[in-house]
Amino acid sequence: MDIENKIVQNIIEAVQKLYGTAVEADKIVIQETRKEFEGQITVVTFPFTRLSKKTPEQTGADIGEYLKANVEDVTDFNVIKGFLNLTISEQYWTNCLISNVLSADYGQFKPNGEKVMVEYSSPNTNKPLHLGHVRNNLLGYSVAQILSANGYDVIKANLVNDRGIHICKSMLAWQQFGNNETPASTGLKGDHLVGKYYVIFDKEYKKQISELVAGGQTEDEAKKNAPVIKQAQEMLLKWESDDPAVKELWSKMNGWVYEGFGETYKKLGVDFKKYYYESDTYLLGKDTIEEGLQKGVFFKKEDGSVWIDLTEDGLDQKLVLRADGTSVYITQDLGTAQLKYDDFKMDKSIYVVGNEQDYHFKVLFLILEKLGKTWAKGLFHLSYGMVDLPSGKMKSREGTVVDADDLMDEMIRTAKERTEELGKVEGFTEEEKNKLYEIIGMGALKFFLLKVEPKKRLLFDPNESIDFQGHTGPFIQYTHARIRSVLAKAGYSGKLTESYSLVLTPLEKDLIVNLSKYPDVIAASASEYSPAQIANYVFELAKLFNKFYHEESILKAEDADVRNFRLDLASATASVINKGMGLLGISVPDRM
RNA sequence: GCGCCCAUAGCUCAGCUGGAUAGAGCAACGGUUUUCUAAACCGUAGGUCUUAGGUUCGAAUCCUAAUGGGCGUACCA
Structure with a gap:
């Protein structure tokens, strides 16, 4: 202000x-x-x-x-x-509404000339997405939108973990037990089919371990000697040496997964400008290691392994390259960071990754700084809390995950039930109805996940359905629909207020004061990478409007100037709700 | 052991760089529909802001310690 x-x-x-x-x-x-x-x-x-x-x-x-x-x-x-x-003064607030809030670009900052990459999602291609991934995707997408509203040129990136032992496990199980099943032959979504074999692998592995233990081996020995794990490791070696049959199987199964992910992303409403694949980047980073050795940032131990000593920074010694010359996780992340920078020369780079990797990113960024990368100061780990169930952590191998596709379907189904109960879809076509259910169901889900501060862990109880009343997405969507309905009845088509000499009611003034805060909220949510601030702001605004709507009639205002002004006020509110929710990736309907 | 994060109403969460009697939603109880959509609105009840010290005009917020919970501390990713 x-x-x-x-x-x-x-x-x-x-x-x-x-x-x-x-x-x-x-x-x-x-x-x-x-x-x-x-x-x-x-x-x-x-x-x-x-x-x-x-x-x-x-x-x-x-x-x-x-x-x-x-x-x-x-x-x-x-x-x-x-x-x-x-x-x-009243004039100040009236003027604020008419000349600021009602303008089309309200809350959209001028381009600031800076480029930022937001990397998010970053799935493994051996199993379908679950609720934890959903939080990641929604956060990443929303932060990208928010930065864009703040004037940044944003590049949304997805670093796909498409190779490694876990991928080989699914491949091996499918090869051994799959009977040539395909998404087409089973009707299963590709990522779910592959995930099914990941679980089958684990079952078989456990079975073999217990057999070996029964035969006299220790647990640790059995884990190493079980035939399936050995076969998976062999498969990984073959993959690395470009064995055509393995590569073909790999491409085929990953293809199924990508098709499945594509659907899930579409339903979630997220997208990416740039995909990176670990199969392309996993060998990167060796140059960086060499550079570090030259600069004396790294040192080599007698066995040939390469380390960095971060004890002066309060951290530990960290391995950056194995004795046999192969990469560890951080090696390829060093290389990938360089690759991303070479590709885009961005000023900032945001990694949306769970808080279990806090230490990893602290080390990664520190190393890059020590290597003298000028761009290292623009790196930021957007760390978010895990999504837990009442029973504790989700485990994909134990089948306690909340599947992303199932959850979205359930939300949409619930939205349909609620809407039908309320009898609010008269005059809707079948297509409009389905669109509406999706908007409401996804709105409830997204708001539920985004209203919480990212770094806090999130509790999700599958037995308690996500609310549609109160502090929820549908509440805000409903407020928007009500406003649109009033505006439609009035035939509203744009700014009506001319006079600056109105006497405002306390609620009208409250509303304008609230609307005038929107740009500050946008700026704050960007500097803290926190969609939750927008979520809570929009909720507050909707609540305030509902109060106003209840107490002061818009269409039946006695005075024509007052009526026009209230229409403008309602329109401005709808527009800010629409924009704010848009930054969260949530659509708002005109009727519901 | 060491490091990082979290702790606010029965439950889920707000509380901006320290500022007025700590706020919402859900659940509970009571009320509001001849009036622009009741997925709404109003009211009642619910709190030693985990604990103990400290900093100051003033602390849920900052500092220190303790307690409880989560995560990490791999030649896994």
């Missing part, structure tokens, strides 16, 4: 003139006035009492007088203890 800057400037002047000393702008605390007091903007005046050598009340009154006399839009003030509550 620009009025805040004006007030801050004038306070600096006031303190200078009244008390003969200077205050820094960042010492001045401005906040929203609490509901129970008169005014919209509050200045905390405790810090000035030291300069004024007067009571908080007297100091507040001094500054209040000054502001009233010198700032055009400050029309009145009151002082309660160390709080100076300012009343801002």
Whole structure:
């Protein structure tokens, strides 16, 4: 809000003139006035009492007088203890609505010339996506949208883990037990079919282990000697040496998975500009290791393994290359980071990855900094908490995962039931109905996951369905639909208010004050990479509008100017709801 | 052992760089529909902000320690 800057400037002047000393702008605390007091903007005046050598009340009154006399839009003030509550003119708020909030690009910042990559999703191709991936995908997509609204040029990237021992496990199990099943022959989604064989592998593996243990081997020996694991390892070696048959099987099964993921991504509403595949990048990083050795950042042990000593930074010694010269996880991440930078030369790069990898990224970024990569300071790990069930962690191999596709289907089904119960789809075509159910069901799911601060862990109880009432996506969607309905009835087609001399009701003023905060919320959510801030803001806005809607009629307002103004106000609210929800990847319907 | 993260109402969560009597939603109880969509609105009840110290005009917020929970600390990814 620009009025805040004006007030801050004038306070600096006031303190200078009244008390003969200077205050820094960042010492001045401005906040929203609490509901129970008169005014919209509050200045905390405790810090000035030291300069004024007067009571908080007297100091507040001094500054209040000054502001009233010198700032055009400050029309009145009151002082309660160390709080100076300012009343801002009606014209200011009316004007704010008409010239700012209602403009088409409200909340969209000008391009800032910076490029940022957001890497998210990053699935393994041996099993379908589950609820944890859903959180990742929604977060990544939303953060990308938010950065884009803040003026960044955003590149959404997906680093697919398409190779490795876990992939070979699914392949091997399919080869041995699959009877040539395909998605077409079974009707299963490709990623689910492959996941099925990942589970079958694990069952077989466990069976063989217990047989070997029964035959006298220790648990550890059995784990190494079980025939299936040996075969999987052989398969991995063959893959690495480009064995045509293995590669063909690999391409075939990954192809099924990609088709399945494609559907899931589509339903989730996420997309990517750039795909990286680990089968292409897993050998990268060796140059970086060499560079590190040259620069003396890394050192070689007698066995030939390469390390970095981070003990001075409070971390440990970390292996960066095995004794046999092969890569570890961080080797390829070093290489991939370089590759990404070479590809796009971005200013910032966000990795959306769970908090179990906090240490890994701390080390990764630190190494790149020590290597003197100027771009390393732009790297950021957007770390988010795990999604837990009441029973604890989800385990794909133990079948306790909440499957992404199942969950989405269930949400949409529930949306359908709820909507039909309420009898709200009269006059909808079959297609419109299905579209609506999807919008509502996905809205409920997305809002549920995004309203929580990313770094907090998230509890999901499959036995308790996700709500459609209260602090939810559908609540906000409903508010939007109501507004659109009123606007449609009024034949509203754009800004109606001319007059700046309205007397606003408290609720109208509250609404405008709230709407005027939107750009600040967008900026804050970007600097903290937190869609939750937008989610909670939009909820607050919707709640406030519902109150207004309930208490003050729009279409039946006695005065034509008031009616027009309220239509503008409603339209502005709908538009901010639409934009805010859009940044969360949630659509809002016109009717529901 | 060491490191990182979390702890707010019965449950799920807000609480911005320290600022007024700590706020929502759900669940519970009571009320609102001849009036723009009741997926809504209003009210009641519910809290020693895990604990103990400290910093200061002022602490849920910052510092220290303890307790509880999660994660990491692999020549796994």
